[in-house]
Amino acid sequence: MGERVWGAASHAFPLMKGQTTISTTAADTKKPFEIGVYSFVELTPDPETGVAISPTQRMANLLETIELADQVGLDVFALGEHHRPEFISSAPAVILAAAAARTRRIHLSSAVTVLSSADPVRVFQDFASLDLISLGRAEVMAGRGSFIESFPLFGYDLKDYNELFEEKLGLLLALNEGERVTWTGKHRASLDNLGVYPRPHGEKLPIWVAVGGTPESVARAARLGLPMALAIIGGTPARFAPFVEYYRETAAEAGHDPARLPVSINSHGFIADDSQQAADDYWPGFSLIMGKIGRERGWSGITRQQYDASRGLTGADFIGNPDEIIEKILYQHNLFGHQRLMLQLGLGMIAHAKAMRAIELLGTVVAPAVREEINKRNG
Amino acid sequence: MGERVWGAASHAFPLMKGQTTISTTAADTKKPFEIGVYSFVELTPDPETGVAISPTQRMANLLETIELADQVGLDVFALGEHHRPEFISSAPAVILAAAAARTRRIHLSSAVTVLSSADPVRVFQDFASLDLISLGRAEVMAGRGSFIESFPLFGYDLKDYNELFEEKLGLLLALNEGERVTWTGKHRASLDNLGVYPRPHGEKLPIWVAVGGTPESVARAARLGLPMALAIIGGTPARFAPFVEYYRETAAEAGHDPARLPVSINSHGFIADDSQQAADDYWPGFSLIMGKIGRERGWSGITRQQYDASRGLTGADFIGNPDEIIEKILYQHNLFGHQRLMLQLGLGMIAHAKAMRAIELLGTVVAPAVREEINKRNG
Numbered sequence: 001m002g003e004r005v006w007g008a009a010s011h012a013f014p015l016m017k018g019q020t021t022i023s024t025t026a027a028d029t030k031k032p033f034e035i036g037v038y039s040f041v042e043l044t045p046d047p048e049t050g051v052a053i054s055p056t057q058r059m060a061n062l063l064e065t066i067e068l069a070d071q072v073g074l075d076v077f078a079l080g081e082h083h084r085p086e087f088i089s090s091a092p093a094v095i096l097a098a099a100a101a102r103t104r105r106i107h108l109s110s111a112v113t114v115l116s117s118a119d120p121v122r123v124f125q126d127f128a129s130l131d132l133i134s135l136g137r138a139e140v141m142a143g144r145g146s147f148i149e150s151f152p153l154f155g156y157d158l159k160d161y162n163e164l165f166e167e168k169l170g171l172l173l174a175l176n177e178g179e180r181v182t183w184t185g186k187h188r189a190s191l192d193n194l195g196v197y198p199r200p201h202g203e204k205l206p207i208w209v210a211v212g213g214t215p216e217s218v219a220r221a222a223r224l225g226l227p228m229a230l231a232i233i234g235g236t237p238a239r240f241a242p243f244v245e246y247y248r249e250t251a252a253e254a255g256h257d258p259a260r261l262p263v264s265i266n267s268h269g270f271i272a273d274d275s276q277q278a279a280d281d282y283w284p285g286f287s288l289i290m291g292k293i294g295r296e297r298g299w300s301g302i303t304r305q306q307y308d309a310s311r312g313l314t315g316a317d318f319i320g321n322p323d324e325i326i327e328k329i330l331y332q333h334n335l336f337g338h339q340r341l342m343l344q345l346g347l348g349m350i351a352h353a354k355a356m357r358a359i360e361l362l363g364t365v366v367a368p369a370v371r372e373e374i375n376k377r378n379g
Numbered sequence: 380m381g382e383r384v385w386g387a388a389s390h391a392f393p394l395m396k397g398q399t400t401i402s403t404t405a406a407d408t409k410k411p412f413e414i415g416v417y418s419f420v421e422l423t424p425d426p427e428t429g430v431a432i433s434p435t436q437r438m439a440n441l442l443e444t445i446e447l448a449d450q451v452g453l454d455v456f457a458l459g460e461h462h463r464p465e466f467i468s469s470a471p472a473v474i475l476a477a478a479a480a481r482t483r484r485i486h487l488s489s490a491v492t493v494l495s496s497a498d499p500v501r502v503f504q505d506f507a508s509l510d511l512i513s514l515g516r517a518e519v520m521a522g523r524g525s526f527i528e529s530f531p532l533f534g535y536d537l538k539d540y541n542e543l544f545e546e547k548l549g550l551l552l553a554l555n556e557g558e559r560v561t562w563t564g565k566h567r568a569s570l571d572n573l574g575v576y577p578r579p580h581g582e583k584l585p586i587w588v589a590v591g592g593t594p595e596s597v598a599r600a601a602r603l604g605l606p607m608a609l610a611i612i613g614g615t616p617a618r619f620a621p622f623v624e625y626y627r628e629t630a631a632e633a634g635h636d637p638a639r640l641p642v643s644i645n646s647h648g649f650i651a652d653d654s655q656q657a658a659d660d661y662w663p664g665f666s667l668i669m670g671k672i673g674r675e676r677g678w679s680g681i682t683r684q685q686y687d688a689s690r691g692l693t694g695a696d697f698i699g700n701p702d703e704i705i706e707k708i709l710y711q712h713n714l715f716g717h718q719r720l721m722l723q724l725g726l727g728m729i730a731h732a733k734a735m736r737a738i739e740l741l742g743t744v745v746a747p748a749v750r751e752e753i754n755k756r757n758g
Contacts, residue, residue, distance in 0.1 A: 043577075055511050055577050055578060055580070056511050056514060056515075056580045058511075059508075059511040059512055059577075063480070063512070082576075083574075083575070083576060084574075084576065085558075085574055085576055087576070088508075088511065088576065088577040089508075089577075090504040090508070090575075090576055090577060091472070091501070091504045091505045091508040093470070093473050094472050094473055094476045094505050094508040094509055094512070095476065095508055095512065097473045097474065097476040097477040097480075098476040098477060098479055098480040098512045099480075100477055100480075101442070101476075101477040101478075101479075101480035101481050102480050119498075119533070121532060121533065122470070122501065125469040125470045126470045126473050129438075129467075129468075129469070129470040129473040129474055130473055132434050132435050132437075132438040132467065133438055133442070133473070133474065133477045135435060136435075152568075152570075152571070152573060153500060153570070153573055153575070154498070154500065154568065155567065155568020155569075156568075179464075188534065189531075189533065189534020189535075190534075191531075191532070192531070194531060194532055195462075195463075195464055196462070196469075196532070197461075197462060197463065197464055197466070197467065197469055198422075198434050198438075198467040198468075198469060199434060201434070201435045
């Protein structure tokens with residue numbers, strides 16, 4: 001199934017040691033385990049009915065799901081940044097600000113901010129504004145992006161893919177560090193002791209680095225002492241355990257305390273009262289989008305058989321009833337000792353009522369059970 | 380008093396004809412007269428007490444004032460884009476999105492989007508997202524900006540001040556015109572048949588051009604057939620009537636129907652139950668900011684005597700009790716036959732309760748009286 005995965009599973013991990021579990025004490029932050037939802041905010045027609053809703057209705061539905069996620073006690077809601085007709089979230093901070101006004105407690109993040117083709121100054125301003133609006137609930141999840149549409153759109157060259165990210169992440173961190181910044185780089189105008197405003201509500205914005213599974217990306221996040229969001233959207237999750245170990249080891253070598261560096265696992269997921277129903281509801285949109293993206297990228301797509309296999313305990317996708325989701329989270333917690341799980345509830349269109357029910361189950365059934373068990377494990 | 384004004388009053392108008400009134404039929408759009416409020420979202424200490432509130436509190440206060448403006452039936456709320464420690468609004472679309480979630484009817488605009496140093500693609504995406512969130516209440520007010528902080532911050536050269544604006548306005552309009560755009564310019568990467576998403580709720584975003592009083596800017600807005608927001612923040616408003624006439628003449632010559640091109644007058648203002656109280660409340664922050672900006676720009680600042688004179692019927696500032704504000708709006712409507720008034724309620728810090736009262740008076744006393752009278756005039 002490696003061919004349907006971008007980033008992660010298409011790379012062999014060079015430091016693989018055969019180890020598949022990690023002591024949870026390695027990154028025991030003693031905070032309750034966090035469960036969140038992320039979305040690219042799809043605008044594809046309902047694959048069963050062929051009916052497409054308007055972008056306005058899609059936006060209203062999204063805001064309702066974030067409001068519900070807050071009400072049922074989920075910890076984070078995150079939005080992708082995409083520049084294609086299938087998605088309406090190209091300006092995550094703008095949408096998240098509307099969500100901030102309708103929520104009380106939930107953290108609001110990008111997933112991801114495509115930093116390589118963005119201006120870190122604008123990104124900082126957008127999320128600092130969001131942080132003021134939300135009383136400190138803003139987060140940035142920076143990544144290189146798995147889609148490449150933003151490069152021609154904003155005038156960047158794919159040959160600079162890695163250098164752009166490295167440089168812009170450096171600037172974003174500098175802006176987060178203090179009010180006035182002096183900075184020089186290759187891909188953005190220099191700053192000569194300039195201030196960037198507003199400053200956030202908190203002393204600093206939480207900045208996560210999202211990685212798709214290249215060891216270089218893992219090591220960069222670790223050396224910078226930044227929280228890591230690891231995308232596992234295919235293949236066998238157990239194979240990713242060494243990435244997490246490598247992250248913590250590299251962070252420690254660089255002088256950072258791994259216990260203070262949370263790890264998030266970001267995966268596809270969908271929850272319904274009945275396991276088969278969850279699978280059947282998620283499949284049409286998932287297969288449509290995976291097929292479309294797969295064709296663009298030269299993959300073979302995904303068969304229903306592969307999909308059903310991915311729902312098993314050792315597979316990557318969190319698609320099932322609440323008990324299955326709880327079991328898989330706890331299984332993966334044994335592998336990774338991670339602090340957060342982010343589920344992409346819907347890839348391709350999911351009927352709004354079903355998405356709402358999935359969020360309700362995640363917040364009211366899955367999250368309490370997972371928090372209680374992991375709290376025990378963390379002692 | 381010309382020395383305290385940027386843009387407008389420091390330029391003699393070359394086509395001045397001595398005419399100070401214009402027939403309202405020239406731009407009679409038959410829509411009710413619109414009254415709005417704009418703010419740069421100041422973060423200066425209270426000039427009387429020396430106490431500064433936090434950026435978070437300032438943001439909360441702002442959102443409360445926008446909510447009230449909506450409740451009392453004002454038509455527009457607009458936010459500036461500034462990159463200085465005295466202001467917290469550097470990302471207007473983000474803040475406006477939070478306001479959209481708390482309001483029902485009021486239009487939400489920038490005032491202004493400093494387009495010269497922005498990327499029109501991001502601007503379009505931000506405001507199209509806002510338009511979806513607000514069910515079609517987003518507007519862009521594009522301007523060259525009266526402050527220049529954004530140029531070094533985003534790597535632009537002030538020598539390109541006018542060319543940057545012209546080129547970027549052209550791209551913004553092209554993005555608004557249709558989904559896929561092919562475009563080439565000097566100051567931004569080309570677009571080769573690329574789509575920009577999301578598309579707005581309405582067919583197009585309303586795009587206004589804000590002008591400070593240079594005839595070239597007036598003519599540009601007119602030739603492009605775009606609504607014009609004319610800043611009158613000093614001097615004698617009657618002297619601006621020929622600008623408005625020039626705008627309508629130029630628009631007509633370019634083939635646009637002036638009756639379909641609204642004009643907004645944007646001015647400083649503050650309203651209290653008592654005229655003297657309004658003047659005394661507005662003065663400390665106003666003189667502080669005007670003095671500070673004046674020093675940066677080599678002006679002489681403003682004396683209390685000049686300030687008091689500006690409050691008279693023929694002066695530029697709308698500072699007084701509701702009757703005085705109504706009278707001045709109607710006086711100016713005789714001069715300009717305009718369709719909208721935008722008041723900057725507070726330049727420098729105004730106590731929150733006083734700003735709320737000013738908005739209440741503007742919406743409940745001033746706006747109904749003005750709409751009724753202008754409705755009669757428009758027949």
